[in-house]
Amino acid sequence: MRSYKDIHNILLDRIKGGEWEPGALVPSEADLAREFGCTRVTVNRAMQALADSGLIERRRKAGTRVVQRMTRNAVFEIQLVRHEIEQRGGTYKYLLISRSEEKPPQKVRAEMGLSGDNALLHVISLHFADGAPYQLEDRWISLDTVTQARREPFDAISPNEWLLREIPYTNAEHVFRASRAEPMDAEFLNLGEGEPVFVIERTTWLSDAAVTHVRLVHPADSFRLVTRDQHGTAL
Amino acid sequence: MRSYKDIHNILLDRIKGGEWEPGALVPSEADLAREFGCTRVTVNRAMQALADSGLIERRRKAGTRVVQRMTRNAVFEIQLVRHEIEQRGGTYKYLLISRSEEKPPQKVRAEMGLSGDNALLHVISLHFADGAPYQLEDRWISLDTVTQARREPFDAISPNEWLLREIPYTNAEHVFRASRAEPMDAEFLNLGEGEPVFVIERTTWLSDAAVTHVRLVHPADSFRLVTRDQHGTAL
DNA sequence: AAGTGGTCTAGACCACGGA
DNA sequence: CCGTGGTCTAGACCACTTC
Numbered sequence: 001m002r003s004y005k006d007i008h009n010i011l012l013d014r015i016k017g018g019e020w021e022p023g024a025l026v027p028s029e030a031d032l033a034r035e036f037g038c039t040r041v042t043v044n045r046a047m048q049a050l051a052d053s054g055l056i057e058r059r060r061k062a063g064t065r066v067v068q069r070m071t072r073n074a075v076f077e078i079q080l081v082r083h084e085i086e087q088r089g090g091t092y093k094y095l096l097i098s099r100s101e102e103k104p105p106q107k108v109r110a111e112m113g114l115s116g117d118n119a120l121l122h123v124i125s126l127h128f129a130d131g132a133p134y135q136l137e138d139r140w141i142s143l144d145t146v147t148q149a150r151r152e153p154f155d156a157i158s159p160n161e162w163l164l165r166e167i168p169y170t171n172a173e174h175v176f177r178a179s180r181a182e183p184m185d186a187e188f189l190n191l192g193e194g195e196p197v198f199v200i201e202r203t204t205w206l207s208d209a210a211v212t213h214v215r216l217v218h219p220a221d222s223f224r225l226v227t228r229d230q231h232g233t234a235l
Numbered sequence: 236m237r238s239y240k241d242i243h244n245i246l247l248d249r250i251k252g253g254e255w256e257p258g259a260l261v262p263s264e265a266d267l268a269r270e271f272g273c274t275r276v277t278v279n280r281a282m283q284a285l286a287d288s289g290l291i292e293r294r295r296k297a298g299t300r301v302v303q304r305m306t307r308n309a310v311f312e313i314q315l316v317r318h319e320i321e322q323r324g325g326t327y328k329y330l331l332i333s334r335s336e337e338k339p340p341q342k343v344r345a346e347m348g349l350s351g352d353n354a355l356l357h358v359i360s361l362h363f364a365d366g367a368p369y370q371l372e373d374r375w376i377s378l379d380t381v382t383q384a385r386r387e388p389f390d391a392i393s394p395n396e397w398l399l400r401e402i403p404y405t406n407a408e409h410v411f412r413a414s415r416a417e418p419m420d421a422e423f424l425n426l427g428e429g430e431p432v433f434v435i436e437r438t439t440w441l442s443d444a445a446v447t448h449v450r451l452v453h454p455a456d457s458f459r460l461v462t463r464d465q466h467g468t469a470l
Numbered sequence: 471a472a473g474t475g476g477t478c479t480a481g482a483c484c485a486c487g488g489a
Numbered sequence: 490c491c492g493t494g495g496t497c498t499a500g501a502c503c504a505c506t507t508c
Contacts, residue, residue, distance in 0.1 A: 003496070016405055016442070028474060039498050044475075052287075060475045060505040074409050075310050170251055174309055174462045178413035178433035178455035196431030196455065198413035206251065220413035220431065227409045238477070263493060274479050279494075295486045295494045 002036045007046035026064040076227040085129045093128035112210035123159045133189045139214040169204040185217045196220035237271045242281035261299040311462040320364045328363040331390045347445035358394045368424045374449040404439040420452045431455035
């Protein structure tokens with residue numbers, strides 16, 4: 001018998017192989033169901049998977065077409081810094097640098113979409129791989145959303161890890177860029193000022209409430225982000 | 236009536252709201268089906284969506300649990316450079332720098348997983364935004380996989396655009412990093428040597444055959460990669 | 471109006487894997 | 490063993506959108 005996965009793969013091959021060209025109209029579910037000797041539901045499931053991975057577009061009555069758009073998606077996995085390091089067989093160390101309640105700069109406030117001028121929790125810390133500074137974490141935490149953070153010293157566990165363990169989030173925004181080491185970056189990462197660094201800025205929300213905004217700075221030489229992407233592999 | 240999307244959202248709320256904590260066992264499909272007054276299939280569909288977005292883990296007999304593993308996926312969209320620039324209202328310009336058949340350096344060969352020592356097509360080109368160099372494209376194209384490339388001069392259309400239009404691919408690997416401008420980068424991007432750049436290296440395959448490997452270099456100041464991610468949003 | 475995808479039900483069998 | 494998820498069928502109704 002043909003499972004929806006079989007059908008998915010067959011259809012995938014037809015697209016990859018060029019049998020169904022970009023923009024082409026694909027047979028209807030009913031036709032394919034007849035062809036494969038199964039129910040329309042089964043075909044539907046295979047096609048939904050293809051649509052989810054962005055290879056086809058479906059519209060009622062208009063039918064299903066192979067996409068023409070020239071964008072593809074790439075997926076990367078967000079891990080704990082600690083796991084990232086340990087997974088490569090490195091030794092991880094964490095160091096708290098400072099922890100205070102402060103009013104954030106305008107830029108952070110804007111990024112998090114905050115309206116009032118409440119103080120946030122500002123935690124700066126450092127992550128080491130094999131004894132060398134690997135990542136500087138400069139983080140702002142909303143005390144309105146994450147009230148528990150007020151009681152957490154962050155001296156033994158990084159905000160990164162604590163938040164990920166304690167606080168769910170629903171939305172995230174990432175910005176990746178190359179930049180020059182700022183004075184603080186240079187000091188803690190043992191770099192000359194202006195040397196290249198890889199910066200990740202991440203803001204997360206729980207529903208509409210901002211949770212945290214963080215700036216993660218890595219020495220350019222010791223950091224790379226890798227993705228491996230396959231068509232048809234859903235998230 | 237309750238649709239699978241309703242159920243999906245209800246379950247999502249229970250996870251987000253902390254009613255079902257990380258690691259907790261979720262009721263069985265049969266129980267939930269009774270609770271919502273629908274078929275098990277409908278519940279199954281809602282749960283599959285949650286599993287796809289990585290919020291729950293399901294195992295036969297063991298049941299379904301809210302994940303504890305704290306990795307999440309982020310998705311970014313890969314566009315044509317031209318579209319990227321035009322979408323921001325910028326003016327795009329393309330310039331071919333060189334085009335030749337050469338044996339690639341060992342590093343490129345390894346990245347593409349090539350065994351022989353065939354020559355590849357080596358195309359270097361430059362993409363401008365509003366008159367300023369935006370991206371240097373240093374690309375190797377497999378002439379075995381992409382025989383048509385031999386006849387394409389790439390003087391009017393960039394390899395980036397040509398490949399995306401002509402050649403399907405099935406797998407891709409991306410590496411993102413910050414780096415120092417190499418001599419060639421500095422020359423074409425109007426940078427001082429050693430200044431920070433943002434580098435993307437992409438290799439793509441069609442089934443198991445390598446298609447192309449490219450190194451895309453951007454001045455650090457004018458490039459950022461942004462993602463916006465929501466739970467439950469499949470690819 | 472009619473064709474196409476979206477979804478549900480009721481019932482069934484199977485595959486996996488924990489106890 | 491047996492509970493849980495994985496999947497299929499047959500039939501049905503609905504929702505959308507183009508013709």
